[in-house]
Every structure is written in structure tokens, then in C-alpha cells.
Amino acid sequence: MPNMNIVESVNSALDTMLSRDNDVIIFGEDVGYFGGVFRTSDGLQDKHGKHRVFDSPLSEGGIAATAFGMGINGLRPVVEIQFADYIFPAYDQIVNEMAKIRHRSGGEFWCPVTIRTPAGGGIRGGHHHSQSPEAQFTHTPGLKVVYCSTPYNAKGLLISAIEDNDPVIFFEPKRCYRGPFYGDPHNVPTWSGHPEAEVPDSHFKIPLGEARLAMEGDQCTVISWGAMVHVCEQAIKNSGISCDLIDLQTLVPWDREAVVKSIEKTGKCVIVHEAPKTSGFGAEMIASIQERCFWSLESPIERVTGWDTPFPHTTEWDYMPGPDRVAAAIAKTQEE
Amino acid sequence: MSGGSGGKPMHVPDAPHRPGDEAGFTEWPWSPGDLGRPGTDCQASETLDLAEGLVRVLGDDNKSSGEWDPKLTSEEMLMGLEHMMRLRIFDDRMMKMQRTGKLSFYMRSLGEEAVAIAQTMALEEQDWLFPTYRQPGAQFVRGRDMVSMICHCIGNEMDNVKGRQMPVHYTYREGRFISVSSPVGTQFSQAVGVALASDYKNLDEVTITWIGDGASAEGDYHYALNFASIFQAPVILNVVNNQWAISTHQNFASKNGNFAVRGIPYGIPSIRVDGNDFLALYSVTSWARERASQGLGPTHIEVLTYRAGAHSSSDDPSRYRPSDVHSYWPGGDPIERLRDHLKEIGKWSDELQKELSERIDSEVMAAYKEAVKFGDLANGPYPSSDAIFTEVYEEPPWHLMEQWEEMKKWRDE
Ligand SMILES: Cc1ncc(C[n+]2csc(CCOP(=O)(O)OP(=O)(O)O)c2C)c(N)n1
Ligand SMILES: [Mg+2]
Numbered sequence: 191m192p193n194m195n196i197v198e199s200v201n202s203a204l205d206t207m208l209s210r211d212n213d214v215i216i217f218g219e220d221v222g223y224f225g226g227v228f229r230t231s232d233g234l235q236d237k238h239g240k241h242r243v244f245d246s247p248l249s250e251g252g253i254a255a256t257a258f259g260m261g262i263n264g265l266r267p268v269v270e271i272q273f274a275d276y277i278f279p280a281y282d283q284i285v286n287e288m289a290k291i292r293h294r295s296g297g298e299f300w301c302p303v304t305i306r307t308p309a310g311g312g313i314r315g316g317h318h319h320s321q322s323p324e325a326q327f328t329h330t331p332g333l334k335v336v337y338c339s340t341p342y343n344a345k346g347l348l349i350s351a352i353e354d355n356d357p358v359i360f361f362e363p364k365r366c367y368r369g370p371f372y373g374d375p376h377n378v379p380t381w382s383g384h385p386e387a388e389v390p391d392s393h394f395k396i397p398l399g400e401a402r403l404a405m406e407g408d409q410c411t412v413i414s415w416g417a418m419v420h421v422c423e424q425a426i427k428n429s430g431i432s433c434d435l436i437d438l439q440t441l442v443p444w445d446r447e448a449v450v451k452s453i454e455k456t457g458k459c460v461i462v463h464e465a466p467k468t469s470g471f472g473a474e475m476i477a478s479i480q481e482r483c484f485w486s487l488e489s490p491i492e493r494v495t496g497w498d499t500p501f502p503h504t505t506e507w508d509y510m511p512g513p514d515r516v517a518a519a520i521a522k523t524q525e526e
Numbered sequence: 527m528s529g530g531s532g533g534k535p536m537h538v539p540d541a542p543h544r545p546g547d548e549a550g551f552t553e554w555p556w557s558p559g560d561l562g563r564p565g566t567d568c569q570a571s572e573t574l575d576l577a578e579g580l581v582r583v584l585g586d587d588n589k590s591s592g593e594w595d596p597k598l599t600s601e602e603m604l605m606g607l608e609h610m611m612r613l614r615i616f617d618d619r620m621m622k623m624q625r626t627g628k629l630s631f632y633m634r635s636l637g638e639e640a641v642a643i644a645q646t647m648a649l650e651e652q653d654w655l656f657p658t659y660r661q662p663g664a665q666f667v668r669g670r671d672m673v674s675m676i677c678h679c680i681g682n683e684m685d686n687v688k689g690r691q692m693p694v695h696y697t698y699r700e701g702r703f704i705s706v707s708s709p710v711g712t713q714f715s716q717a718v719g720v721a722l723a724s725d726y727k728n729l730d731e732v733t734i735t736w737i738g739d740g741a742s743a744e745g746d747y748h749y750a751l752n753f754a755s756i757f758q759a760p761v762i763l764n765v766v767n768n769q770w771a772i773s774t775h776q777n778f779a780s781k782n783g784n785f786a787v788r789g790i791p792y793g794i795p796s797i798r799v800d801g802n803d804f805l806a807l808y809s810v811t812s813w814a815r816e817r818a819s820q821g822l823g824p825t826h827i828e829v830l831t832y833r834a835g836a837h838s839s840s841d842d843p844s845r846y847r848p849s850d851v852h853s854y855w856p857g858g859d860p861i862e863r864l865r866d867h868l869k870e871i872g873k874w875s876d877e878l879q880k881e882l883s884e885r886i887d888s889e890v891m892a893a894y895k896e897a898v899k900f901g902d903l904a905n906g907p908y909p910s911s912d913a914i915f916t917e918v919y920e921e922p923p924w925h926l927m928e929q930w931e932e933m934k935k936w937r938d939e
Contacts, residue, residue, distance in 0.1 A: 219771075219772070219774065220772050220773045220774055222538070223541065223544065223773060223846055224772070224773035224774075224845060224846050227772065227840075227841075239535065240535075240538045240540075241535035241536040241538055244538045245538075245773070245774045245778055246778070247740075247743035247774075247778050247779055248710065248738075248740040248741055248743045248744060248771050248774065248778075248779065249743040249744050249745070250744075251744070251745055252743065275708070275709070276709055278709070279709075279744060279745065314630040314631070314692070315692065316690065316691050316692040316695070316708070317690065317691060317692075317708065318692075318707070318708030318709060319692070319708065467925075467929070468925065497914060497915070497926075497929045497930075497933060498918075498925060498926060498929060499914050499915055499918045499926065499929075500690065500918065502689060502690050502911070502913070502914050503630070503681050503689050503690055503691055503692055504681035504682075504685070504689030504903070504908045504909060505689050505908055505909065505910075505911040505913070505914060508911035508914060508933055508936070508937050509911075509914055512936075514936065514939075515936060
């Protein structure tokens, strides 16, 4: 199997779907001739034609609205929003239109659109190239929300998202495009040699709604998604505490069964996301976990998140949760 | 019948030239003196020739002519030349800093130096500037200290926005230069509100704003034109058509390659101007300011220019356009054109040019050395990360106070 980074595996998923299904069409800002500012559609216009992979005007609202129209008329658009921070001009089209069309039309219309977008911090991107706005979409009935973390799950999840007949928001952790991120900005490993970088060239799927057990243990359940999955892996190693690490992969609908099963085993839980704390997706999970696992819990659920502030530029390492904060939270769950 | 496009695949535009193609542009049919300068109370429909043509003042013979000649003194022109050279030399130094890891990112104004500088010089000092990242040069006109600009770009202890924003996202309230925001286009419609507030307060203040050719595809561009015309806002709305939005050519933003004419159906007098012609830019902006301050409402201007450099320090334009293409631009280079005009009228020489260039070089070098004393990106010192929590609200609520304490615990450990 070829070794891929996330840029290459996203590219491979798009290529696979363009080859299999003529209704798949790809567009967004700079995605056509140039192949995307992160190179995720590199070479695809040449291979599949200018009318299937193309640049769009600089208008996220226009991109989402056009994708909506194409989607309800039988195509399967996969569009890119250049940075998740720039998805908001498209918010009305996504939240009020895409998310509701199936329901509002009594099932007569539906919108099989996938919106891919690089998200998250750690690239010195300041306020507007760093945000992780997943919770702004998990709060919208009718949308599916996916957050990949490795080359392997990026491809398998993206193919599932494209083949899904509902609108899917697909977040890609830009900090991990070329290597996993363990929370140390001075240590920049690549994906080369990582087991999750072995990605089949061919078509394969990871079902939406299924979590991935990234590490196995019995003292604590650590749950995360996106770049923070790797930070959690580092934190667990540092803590010396035996943990299940659940990479949620899909946030809506999330794999409650996997989470409940793990917490019934460990009795402890830490949830980690880089998005701000207030109304973050961690809050929703904690509420559900206490409904299902109250009698299995042996200590309060811990949450490690970004602060409730805008994302800074020079001081981003004081903003992003690092392995030390996560390890301390894991240790806290073990206190008698 | 085989379908809506007559059996052909969906239409997608092509850029006029790509790497490997021969670069070139058709010669401009427009010359100085072609177009008259109408009264400031003209109707939008009377500006159609101005929107379809191109206002120029500096001719290929380096002389100025026509009704649009602003008749600036040589001192004013020399000031313009100096600011444009200052911006170019400053940009070069900042790019070097970026390449050596002293800045996280940078964006130059290469080839577009005249835009913000001529236009800001044509305004009054009480007028508000609502720029994009491509108009930092306006700050030189408004007297901003270069050291503080560099400190912002580094994000060091003296950064007036406290390490919160990426480089080039300047804020300079003292010079009425409003904070630059990354999401493109937002300032364009906000500027209409700034202008209407001045109007409401009955102040002789005009607001000027800019948007790129690419970003003119955002809704904000259209909101601005409609609100400005409905409420007759004292605002100058500029589309800087530098031909590119990163790798995307302007023909993905406008089918007919003309942005200026779009103002007319909104009822806004509209002009296209040669963006590398300092005098034409100055003149058109003065005209628009006169209109605004006479209560005659907005003016819409397309500034025709060429992005000579990369989009930003993260961009490699040789992947999507011939690398020498900007040297064929019919508008030439804004600095060379004003310099040659000053030489033509006997007010400038190669020796003086060289002296000025050396003086600015050492000014920039001195500012750079001074700025890094307050910290560089690689080694700090940085603004305190306490600044993450301040000014989120006027007063931090309890949950921020709590998180702030927690952050300090981790930071100071
Ligand atoms: C809303 C939004 N979408 C996308 C981007 C990413 N982006 C930054 S600059 C740019 C191109 C802008 O081109 P243009 O408006 O022509 O201005 P120029 O850079 O040429 O001055 C893009 C797509 C952004 N900053 N904001
Ligand atoms: Mg442009």
C-alpha cells in the first residue's frame, strides 16, 4: 500500500470518486488549475477535465448555493472552503438551506453535497486561519459532521461523505496535512512510516458514525477528534496511565455506543478539543455520557479545550491544548 | 438537442496565459486627454464613458495632460514618489525577514504602490481609511512610525495589536486607518456604515475603502453598492483589479473584464482609472472626495493594475502564470512612471533618485534594527499571552477570568 500524507489521501479520495461517478464534480477557490492552496486537488483538473474540477469565484456563499442547486438536481458536488474560518459567508446556505431541504420538501428534494474545509490551529494563522468551528455545525439538524485525523481515515471517511445522500461538512486538520502533530511545535514529524499512512489506492470506506479506537487501555477513556487525537496519544504515553483513546471521526451522528462501552470499562473520561469550551461539542458529549453512564463513572468527566477567546497569532501555544494539560486531566480522573 | 450547452461541457473560463505560454497584453486604446472631467453633480449614466474607458494623465512621453491632470506641485509629487519607494523598500526588507524566519508571513504591494498612497494623499486627514492587506502604504501618508509597523508584523512586545493578528493586519487609529481583517470583502460594506455615521454626525469626513477583484465576488461588495447608493453615503468605493486572486484570474470575477461599469446600474457615478498612474489616481480620488463632501454621495472606482509579485509569502505564482508576465503590463511600474515624469519636467535626476533610495534604505534598516530590539518571532519576547484574554469583552466575564487563571498556571509552571 502506498504511504500517503493527508493532502495525498484526500487527493486520492477525490480522484477515486471522480473516476467512479460522473456526477461527482469539484470546485472551490483556487482548486482547479492550481490544485488548491494546500494542493489537495493537485493534478485532478488535468486528469478529469476542466468542467469537473474547476476554480470558482471568490464567494463562499456562491459556492454553497451553487453546490446546493447542483445537488438537488442530481449531481454530487464536493466543494472546498479554503479555510474553515471562511465558511461563514456560506452559513445561511448550509444551515437554512442544505440542512433543511430534505425535510422542508417532504423528501422530494435532497442535497448530497460534501463541503471540505481545512480547520484548526498550529500554523501561526491567527484569528482567521486557525478556528475549529465544528460545533457551529453539530448544532444544525440535517447536517452530518466529520473530522478526520490521519491519512487513512481521511480517505475512507471522505469517500463515505461523498457517497452519502445528506450534506456533510468534512473538516481536515491542516496542522496534520503533512505529519501528525504531537503538541510540540519544534518537533515536526512526517507521516512517513506511520501505520495510519498506509492508504489503499483503491476505493474503500469508513462508515460515518463509527469511532476509531486509536489506543487501548483500561484506566481512562480519552475522546478527541482532528489534530488533538495525536496530542492525546502523546499525553497518554507521558501519563503512564492505561487509556482507551477514541478518535470520534464523525461528530454527527457520533458513536455513542463505542463511548459508552469504553466508559463502562474504565469508569473515567477526558474529552479534548481545540475549539472553545463554551457550547463546544464536548459539552454535548458530557451531557449524553452522564445520561448513559452515570452509574459507571468513578470520577467527574474532565474537559480540555481551547479557551473561550479568539485564536491568537504569536502566542498560539498558550492557546492550544498541549500534552501536559491533557495528561494532567487524565491524572485528575485517577484521584481517589 | 443534446442539452443546455448544446452538447458542450459546462463553460469554465481560462486565464489568458499560463506557465509556458507567451506572456503579453493587447495594447491599451486609452490615452491621457481622452476623457473629460465631468461636474461633480453628474448622474451615474453620464459616467459610462469614464467607466468603460480609462482615466490616464501620465502619457508614454512622461508628460501629464488632459482635464484630469491634478496639477500637483513638484513637492507633492516628490512626496508621493518617496512614499512609494519607502513602501517598496520596506516590503523587500519584510520579505527578507519572512524568508529568514523573523516573520511568520508577509504580503507585498509590489506594482500597486501608487494605489493607497496617491489616493490617501488626495484625501483630508480627517477622512477614514478602510483598507485590505494591500493598502498598508496609506499609513506612511498618515505618518505612522515604521518601527511600530515592523513590530506589528513580527508580533513582538511592541505590536499594538498584541500578537493577536497575522502580519500586515495593521490597525492605526491615530491615522484613521481601520483594522485590517482576513475575511476578504467585509470592510467594503462596513465602510458604508462608517461613512453614514459621519454623515449622521454632520461631519466633513469621507470614508474610502478598497476591495480586490477576487473579493468583489463576495456579497459584501454588492451590499456596499446598494446601501451606499440608497443612503447616498459619503464613501469612495474602490475595486483594485490587479488581475489575480491568488491563482484565480479576474475573469472568474467579471465576465467582461470591467468592474467599473457595475456601479452605474446601482446609480453610482463610476470611473476606471490607471492604477499605476499616480496623477490619475490622485485626481479621480479628489473628484470623488469633492462629490462626497458636497453631499452628492458615493463614487465607484475600478483601479486597473497588476499584482507584480506573489499573492503572499506562501504563494508561488510560477505555478499558475508565466513568471515574467508583469513586465508586459501596459501600465508599467508606478514608481518608474512618476520618477520619469519628474525627470521630464526637470525636477528630478538619477543622482537625486539614488540619494533618496539610499536614504530610505538606511531609514528602513534603522527601523528594522530598532524593531527587533523589542523581540523577534524566533526568540521573542512576545506580547504577554495575557493578551489572549483581554479585550475579548470590555470586561472579562467570570468564565474568562477562570480560564485566564488556568492558562497562567500552565504558562508559568
Ligand atoms: C472570505 C475569505 N475567503 C477566502 C480567503 C482566502 N484568500 C485570502 S486573499 C484571497 C484572494 C483575494 O484576491 P483579491 O480580492 O483579488 O485581492 P488581492 O489579493 O489580489 O489584493 C483569498 C482567496 C479569505 N481571506 N477570506
Ligand atoms: Mg486581486
